[in-house]
Amino acid sequence: MFSRILIANRGEIALRIIRACKELGVETVVVYSEADRDAAYLHLADRAICIGKASPSDSYLNIPRIISAAEVANVEAIHPGYGFLAENPHFAEICRQCKIEFIGPTVEAMQLLGDKVAARNVAKKAGVTTVPGSAEPLSNEDEAIQLAAKIGYPVMIKAAAGGGGRGMRVTHNEANLRSNFKSAQAEAEAAFKDGRLYLEKFIEQPRHVEVQVLADRFGNIIHLWERDCTLQRRHQKLVEETPSPAIDEKTRDPMCKAAVKLAKAARYTSAGTFEFLVDKRKHFYFIEANTRIQVEHPVTEMVTGIDLIKWQIRIAAGEELSIRQRDVRQNGAAMECRINAENAAKGFVPCPGKIEFFVTPGGFGVRLDTHAYAGYTISPYYDSLVGKLIVHGENREEVIKTMRRALQEFRIGPIHTTIPFHLDILEHRDFVRGKIDTGFVDRL
Numbered sequence: 001m002f003s004r005i006l007i008a009n010r011g012e013i014a015l016r017i018i019r020a021c022k023e024l025g026v027e028t029v030v031v032y033s034e035a036d037r038d039a040a041y042l043h044l045a046d047r048a049i050c051i052g053k054a055s056p057s058d059s060y061l062n063i064p065r066i067i068s069a070a071e072v073a074n075v076e077a078i079h080p081g082y083g084f085l086a087e088n089p090h091f092a093e094i095c096r097q098c099k100i101e102f103i104g105p106t107v108e109a110m111q112l113l114g115d116k117v118a119a120r121n122v123a124k125k126a127g128v129t130t131v132p133g134s135a136e137p138l139s140n141e142d143e144a145i146q147l148a149a150k151i152g153y154p155v156m157i158k159a160a161a162g163g164g165g166r167g168m169r170v171t172h173n174e175a176n177l178r179s180n181f182k183s184a185q186a187e188a189e190a191a192f193k194d195g196r197l198y199l200e201k202f203i204e205q206p207r208h209v210e211v212q213v214l215a216d217r218f219g220n221i222i223h224l225w226e227r228d229c230t231l232q233r234r235h236q237k238l239v240e241e242t243p244s245p246a247i248d249e250k251t252r253d254p255m256c257k258a259a260v261k262l263a264k265a266a267r268y269t270s271a272g273t274f275e276f277l278v279d280k281r282k283h284f285y286f287i288e289a290n291t292r293i294q295v296e297h298p299v300t301e302m303v304t305g306i307d308l309i310k311w312q313i314r315i316a317a318g319e320e321l322s323i324r325q326r327d328v329r330q331n332g333a334a335m336e337c338r339i340n341a342e343n344a345a346k347g348f349v350p351c352p353g354k355i356e357f358f359v360t361p362g363g364f365g366v367r368l369d370t371h372a373y374a375g376y377t378i379s380p381y382y383d384s385l386v387g388k389l390i391v392h393g394e395n396r397e398e399v400i401k402t403m404r405r406a407l408q409e410f411r412i413g414p415i416h417t418t419i420p421f422h423l424d425i426l427e428h429r430d431f432v433r434g435k436i437d438t439g440f441v442d443r444l
Helices: 011-024 040-044 063-073 089-097 107-114 116-125 141-151 174-192 249-265 297-304 308-316 396-409 419-427
Strands: 004-007 027-033 047-052 077-079 155-159 169-171 197-201 207-215 221-228 239-242 270-278 284-290 333-340 357-359 366-370 385-393 411-413
Touching: 004 011, 004 063, 011 027, 011 040, 011 308, 011 366, 011 385, 027 040, 027 063, 047 063, 063 089, 077 308, 089 107, 107 116, 107 284, 116 197, 116 249, 116 284, 141 155, 141 174, 141 197, 155 174, 169 174, 174 197, 207 249, 207 308, 221 249, 221 297, 239 297, 249 270, 249 284, 270 308, 297 308, 297 333, 297 366, 297 385, 333 396, 333 419, 385 396, 396 419
Parallel strands: 004 027, 004 077, 027 047
Antiparallel strands: 155 169, 155 197, 207 221, 207 270, 221 239, 239 333, 270 284, 333 385, 357 411, 366 385
């Protein structure tokens, strides 16, 4: 096991990693920007090092400063959390060159699965169904138009690198495709320094379901069942739950096994997520892999009792998985609501500012992952996530009732948050019945 780890992230995920390290007996060094100088979790780490100004490019995305902090603090490994540099193979390669363990997959696996076109090809070779689309990145818009005519509209333009909805456009005809191609290319170039695009058939009114895996360096790979992430806005997830209310065992079992196949084909190690679209006939299609811990990982932890962050660290330290597939049970149901500093009534506009009161929920089956507190200021420089409210119960009906109660207890002000939005969603008949798709929120 490592003796000291640097955490190259901020907010609730930094705190989550600090807690896991403390329980493993590992010292922690956390980096922070000037904007995060007052973050309470800094005092829980064994050491905190300021690496720059508020701008991510001057701090959390500044590789030389993070590596310098790691060398000064004499750490053995770096945990990247999610976002920022978590899926950056260049950063992972620099860690390797500096003899610092990157807590995540190998550079090669990250490069392979981080390129969505290459990941699709891995899936095809592994016998996993993908959405019809490009075998290679598109050279130009004329090539995109020819392919769209072949597979049929509507189609989805997607960035070959990255995720989070950037560089993604749904198009319904040739004129629409031409106008969207250049804007998607520019957005992908700005976000990922990689303007390559590919095309997929657009699956109408799908469910978005992902499978969590753990894989060690000894060839052991297990899945930890699925999470349903269908409730999202502009490809940003809002609510996640397990088990998915939209699939049955005839779909669940082969989908989870497909994720294990993909991990094996990519020689994947660490925690990772394989994402699928499920159509109305319950046919599933692989769309992409996330080579990092997911924001919604607590949903899986609540139903399996398995600490994913600890296992990420153990695997990176060279330990063998002591859990076998037969040991992984899906006990009850769980749901996560992302509480963001946004005004949903005004198009989810960000609402940074100082939190003057912060009353947290509790009770049986309730978990809150947050770095915020009364007196804390939500910065305009970073993601607007205030915290993640997670509940666990015997079944989905119980979980929805507990989540409603917990949201009603949760008081944050005077800034706007998405709590009222979540309460409305939990009362909506279609959500309660599990009859939604990825366009549900946008239609509302």
